[in-house]
Amino acid sequence: MSLRRLQTWLTGPRLLTLGIVFALAWSLSRVDWQQPIGHTGGGAAALQVLLALFPPELSPEFLRICVVSSWHTLAYAVAGMSLAVALGLPLGVLASGVLAQSADGSGARRWTLMASVRFLLAAMRSVHELVWALLFVAAVGLSPMAAILAMAIPYAGILGRIYAEQLQDVPAEPVAALRTTGASSAHVLLYGYIPMALPDLLSYTFYRLECGIRAAAIMSFVGIDGIGFQIELSLADLLFRQVWTLLIFLVALVVAVDWWSSRVRRSMAY
Amino acid sequence: MERTGMEQSHPAGAARARFNVLRWSAYAAALLVALSWAFILLDGNSGFGDLFRERTWQNAGQFVASLAGAGSGAPSPFVQAARWRETGQLALNTLAMSVLAMGIAGAGALVLLMPGARNVSDGTLGGAPSHTGRVVYAAVRIFYTLTRAVPELVWAMLIVFFLSPGIIPGALALGIHNLGIVGRLTSEVVENLDPAPARALRAAGASSPKVLLYGVFPQALPLFLTFLMYRWEVVIRTTVVVGFLNAGGLGREFRLRMSWFHYDDVGLLLVWYLLLVIAVDVLSAQLRRRVRWD
Structure with a gap:
């Protein structure tokens, strides 16, 4: 096959497939195949963990611990999310550039503002919430507030980016009509952009709440109480029956939020 | 609420039912x-008050300075080529971990x-609807829900019991x-795609693998790859966190x-x-643009 024919053959899907195969082969080559993959007795341990599901720990005292830690996880998730929305919405509005469209300032100034807010949002979301948490704990010490801030920063970064995209997708005609009546930027935002984008904004926020539950659960890693913390304790004591009960509570919490969020999304889809 | 059933058949009633879901959700x-903020702030150790103390911000400033290598006395790792090489190897391991994760x-x-x-299970895409198909469909969906609801870090906590670091x-x-996550999104893509090609293939006597290959894949693959790329951006951020649990790479x-x-x-680090x-964000954005090959 001539090089020219190879070039035309090797485009789009084929190139991508080759790239994926190459990437997978390269990552497998980084694995240390000298040492055994499993622990000695790993299989027996796996079986023991699986059998502990029948039945999980269901004593009233332990169920109380599960309910309390589920509430803690939910409370941290909701607090973190509400802070993330409070930070992400104004940043998203600035990043979308919809406020500056009334053409009083120069285009360059508007572009600089949008670009710098976008950069800030990207920086906030480039670090995982647990890494933020570890940094905060090292910087100012362990407290619930540190965990909530650690969660709110990357979540505000994601929310801000998506909010900005959703605000930019708002149809231009009604907004233009509002502007011709002499509405100020704040009015255009409050009565034009926000109401029209509201279903999308809410849908995404609810979807993120589901992720927030998981994020709050693993905040245990820096010592914040919640389902993850209890899982860690039970695992350390090899009490696998308790681990199963806690996992069931975690799944139930996520599924409940998922159900609520899909109800809200469906009720807004016309 | 007992009137909901009747209202749903009625456009105005349906609008009212929708409104109720939204209103109650807002409340x-x-x-x-x-309640969440009350619970957190009423606890004396919430750390909220610390946010307004000068001491807190001084400590934070000191911490940031020490991250940059100030005040440790020893030569900073930033100026040692050997440290860059060692940590670069760890970074490559972390990258390999994320690629393997996406492969899995x-x-x-x-x-x-x-x-x-x-x-597929109810026969809309052609083929006979079977009882087994429906059971398997339900099982797969439950499996997706379970794997998705448990965070990566908890999976890692369980897995370190069986596998060596x-x-x-x-x-x-x-x-x-x-x-x-990817499985659910992809199944939804298959559910929303145009059933005509698959049905035509089925009617022409194509076997199930052929229907999949020629009737479903060509339509579903671009979005599937797009989801994978989006998730890769999330996964590369999480590799470090999973690495905390002796899983190697930068995280450990x-x-x-x-x-x-x-x-x-x-x-x-x-x-x-x-x-x-x-790097992954840029690569993923580039690849996502390429994937739209139609």
């Missing part, structure tokens, strides 16, 4: 936010692509969680240096972490 959300999630989602889609356990933990080293208070080394995140 519930407001109540939940208030992608392969799993491809295998479960057909049984996990409702329109390294790239594999981390990739497996990330792969299982993301299989639930990060955790160790943190506990030894080697903050200047932590700073170097953070630089690699950010380089990886930026």
